[in-house]
Amino acid sequence: MFRYFYSSPLKGGLATLRSASMTSRKKDSQNGRSQNGGSKGDDRRRHRDPRENAKEQVREQDHKRRKDNEREERLRRRNEVKMVLQKTSTQANSSSSKTTSQKIAAVKRPRERSDKEKEPTRPVKRPRLEKEKPQEFDPKAFPHVAYRRITTAPDNDSDGHLVFRSGDIIRDRFQLMKILGEGTFGRVLEVFDNRNPTKRRALKVIKNVSKYREAARLEVNVLNKLRDKDRKQKYLVIELVEHFDFFGHVCLLFDLLGLSVFDFMKNNGYLPYPIEHTRHIAYQLCYSVKFMHDNKLTHTDLKPENILFVNSEYRTEEYNKRKNRRVVKDTAVRLIDLGSATFDHEHHSTIVSTRHYRAPEVILELGWAQPCDVWSIGCIMFELHTGKTLFQTHDNREHLAMMERILGSMPSKMISKSRTKYYMHGRLDWNERSPAGQYVREQCKPLHRYHHGDSEEAELFALIEEMLTFEPHKRITLGQSLTHPFFSRLPRHQQLDIKEIQQIYAQSNGAALPASSAHNSHHNHNHR
Structure with a gap:
């Protein structure tokens, strides 16, 4: 025989119910074995007063109803938390006076139930959450987003590469996003530059190894000399925006380009x-x-x-x-x-x-x-x-x-x-x-x-x-x-100026540019 003892689920009622059920099944099994063996075990269910059976059915129905209500309450609270989180994320750009702890407390505290909600007739459906488009990181606009400012010497892996997480900020200016490429010298990272938020940059981070640091300084020297010779970036060599040292890692900053x-x-x-x-x-x-x-x-x-x-x-x-x-x-x-x-x-x-x-x-x-x-x-x-x-x-x-x-x-x-x-x-x-x-x-x-x-x-x-x-x-x-x-x-718009081509040809061959080439350039220019 099953015997039910009800207490609130929040105080261990389900555990009490489970224990009582197992105890009753064990006793019923023992009674059954006694009867099969020919002893004088009494069949309590068969000889019990009909009024007791009716009371037991009422208790079973009451317990089932309470379990349904508790399950619906848990679903309702879970949906409330999700809706609050969604509302918080959509209002992140507004200057809210609430602190993070206040927002968390608001999420955890359920609202009072109305009389209509005390006896729901059907389970509450989960609302569909629309996927939001990713936004650019801004610590002021997104105070609830966790990020890390690297202000002390960071870890390096066994090869000397800088160890970082996506979103880390170095020099209070560059936010490291992802790895674009990797080589023996180091890695090229995509970064956001706080001084120029409309442009994404490429940061070449050299390994913290002496021979690679020296090679990087030689590259900086070459790039600086070429930049001095080509201020207008006419000769298509990538421009070094700036360079700096970050705890032993030589870093070279460039504009972000496309694929190779x-x-x-x-x-x-x-x-x-x-x-x-x-x-x-x-x-x-x-x-x-x-x-x-x-x-x-x-x-x-x-x-x-x-x-x-x-x-x-x-x-x-x-x-x-x-x-x-x-x-x-x-x-x-x-x-x-x-x-x-x-x-x-x-x-x-x-x-x-x-x-x-x-x-x-x-x-x-x-x-x-x-x-x-x-x-x-x-x-x-x-x-x-x-x-x-x-x-x-x-x-x-x-x-x-x-x-x-x-x-x-x-x-x-x-x-x-x-x-x-x-x-x-x-x-x-x-x-x-x-x-x-x-x-x-x-x-x-x-x-x-x-x-x-x-x-x-x-x-x-x-x-x-x-x-x-x-x-x-x-x-x-x-x-x-x-x-x-x-x-x-x-096509003419892809060619150098015809005078410059003639100078190059004269320097290399000691003669003027052939008429056919000059005519072709002039012809393309007229059809531009």
């Missing part, structure tokens, strides 16, 4: 850029790096990752019958990452450049100068046009084999001057029948076989071939590249 040309291509499934986009990006790259060369600087680390779109918004258009591709709306770019840039008078490291864009004179350890940047630009132009890396390798000997497969034999003068042991008796020490040799034969082919006869494409590959000349002193210069026929098809 590599990341855009990666997100596009490595589909190639339209040839007019390749033309404009390459033109800007030649123009910017030529400015560095004119100031006795070599970048030494040119690659698609270090060329950023100013704005990487895009539209989608048909690529072929099977797929569409993204097409960037504005092809304006900026050159970044001058941490490896070297002045002519400074010490030149033996190895420079990222592997895939490394010039042959660097691999053979013959010494290098500004022509190694030209080689890198030729590799980049090929990649933008085809979507493929020209020299996909991580081994010096295989790299040289690819160069000879694509561009022909290495000049004997370079081989004889080389102090490395990659060549034996004037020939590359390379087994063409090995798996690596088979890979090179299958993946690489002579450069002229990559284009398909179109006149624009033929001009592009002609320029690439001149940039990928083995001997550095015979390689085309960037001043000569800017006057190449491939760039003569640029």
Whole structure:
């Protein structure tokens, strides 16, 4: 028999009810065993007075009703808390006089129930909460939002990176939002700048490691000198807004740009850029790096990752019958990452450049100068046009084999001057029948076989071939590249001033600009 003892749920009534129920089931089980065994156990339910049965049914109904009321009360209180929180968030921008503790107390204190609510006839439904749009952080406008001001030496991870949480504020000015990129030097973070709240910035935070701090100071020196030479930001090198030291982390502040040309291509499934986009990006790259060369600087680390779109918004258009591709709306770019840039008078490291864009004179350890940047630009132009890396390798000997497969034999003068042991008796020490040799034969082919006869494409590959000349002193210069026929098809608004082009051409060739190029520029200007 079940026996019910009621007390308020807030004082342990449910526990009392559960205990009494288990006790009654145990006694009933014992009574049942006695009867089955033939003893004189009495059946209380069968011989009980009918009035007692009626009272028990009333108690059961009363208990059930109380449980329903308690459950509905809990739902109502939960909904009240949610509605108060929602109302608080929508009124966060208003200058409220309530403190945080008062708001919490208001949320926890339930309102008095009306007579109609004491006996609800159906469960209370939960109101739907609309998702609010994220807003920019402002400590004054959002006093209820938790944030952390870093005013003492922060923690660093095992690699020397700054440890932070999204929303942290440094120097009472910059709010750290998220990581945009990471490298051996440190991380690039997206930040809000309180002094210029309409602009988002990129903060390059260098590792708290001595060698990286020194490299960062050299980069600051290069950027400052280029800024002094180019106050109007005409030459497309990213501008250093300011720099500072934050507990051993050198921090460089820049304007926030778009994706790199590599990341855009990666997100596009490595589909190639339209040839007019390749033309404009390459033109800007030649123009910017030529400015560095004119100031006795070599970048030494040119690659698609270090060329950023100013704005990487895009539209989608048909690529072929099977797929569409993204097409960037504005092809304006900026050159970044001058941490490896070297002045002519400074010490030149033996190895420079990222592997895939490394010039042959660097691999053979013959010494290098500004022509190694030209080689890198030729590799980049090929990649933008085809979507493929020209020299996909991580081994010096295989790299040289690819160069000879694509561009022909290495000049004997370079081989004889080389102090490395990659060549034996004037020939590359390379087994063409090995798996690596088979890979090179299958993946690489002579450069002229990559284009398909179109006149624009033929001009592009002609320029690439001149940039990928083995001997550095015979390689085309960037001043000569800017006057190449491939760039003569640029729209007028994307070209330099025609007088400046003529000056560049005269300096590099000792002659005036050909009439066809001048006419083309004038023709485009009239149709602008």
